Amino acid sequence: MLTIHTDTKIHKMSKDNAPVATAKSGDMVRFETLDCFGCQLSSEEQHLGGLDWNNINPATGPLFVEGAEPGDVLKVEILSIELDDHGVMVDGPGEGVTGAAVTEESTKILPVKDGMVTFNEKLSFPICPMIGVIGTAPAGEAVDTGTPGAHGGNMDCTRIGAGATLYLPVNVEGALLAMGDLHALMGDGEVEVCGVEIAGAVTVRVTALKQCALPTPFLVNDDTFMSIFSALTVDEACVGATMSMHGFLMKELGLNEHEAGMLLSVVGNLRICQIVDPEKTCRMELPKSIAETYGYEFA
Ligand code: CA
Ligand code: CA
Secondary structure, eight states: OEEEOTTSEESEEOTTSOOSEEEETTOEEEEEEOOTTTTOOOSTTOOGGGSOGGGSSOEEEEEEEETOOTTOEEEEEEEEEEEOSEEEEEEOTTSTTGGGGOSSOEEEEEEEETTEEEOSSSOEEEOOOEEEEEEOOOSSSOEETTOEETTEEEOOOTTOSTTOEEEEEOOSTTEEEEEEEEESOOOTBOTTSOOSEEOEEEEEEEEEESSOOOOSSEEEOSSEEEEEEEESSHHHHHHHHHHHHHHHHHHHHOOOHHHHHHHHHHHOEEEEEESSSSSEEEEEEEEHHHHHHTTOOOO
16 A cells, blocks of 8 residues: 655645655555654653744645546545554643643643553543544645645544545645644644644545535544534634535535525534634534435435
8 A cells, every 4th residue: 555654744735745646546545644743742841832833733745646636526535543652732821722821831741552542640531533634735825734724734623533534625636635633532622722642644545526516625424424614713614614514405415595504403513623723613513314314425
């Protein structure tokens, strides 16, 4: 299987990035990834302020997918996520929401073993591996890998884990897929500014879909499908995710505007992905059984 190593990484999602590898549509590819700090923190004595900020939020890639052309949708099946044996968290004054309550920087190294992450001497939790940064190159200006948007990017959506299928827009030839910023565990919101940040590897299958009408970014897993939307404010991101799904229900399932809105209000769960990045990200989740009832099959 094609493997892309961490020595080929980017800090901007850009149409000008030279592809580091090429896959055929339908191929499996393994992306090895650094943590969001570029693996610069190896002890609790090292803090946020000592980081080289040019090495923050590295995304491994980009991958050129043969046959992916602007206007297509790139289907990314997340087959597996492997994690390192420890994660790291940091905080600092003004960072995230809770940074308002701290006066100095701190760092925590969290052991990850046998499917559990140790938070402290009292608390351990089952891991729930997810991909924080995953996206294609935007058509226009480059976007920093720390920022989410219509191309994907730093969405920090807890649902982007193994078994899920993510649909991303193809804005440039080859799509130029890149990813990084794995978390062993993260709560919706990422309120303190990071999850359990960890290095690892992601195995995906990439497929270029022609004439696919899904709004992107869009995610499907075992029992749920969801629209993901990023905007400058949480309010705008909530509206974007909701209306994106409303449009999908009308266009693809054939519901009228009243029925679609009422359905979202009855069984749609509007959730926050993260509120700590330069743009905020929300998602609208619906039970997959609804699509099945209407005879809709995800490509
Ligand atoms: Ca992130
Ligand atoms: Ca992160």
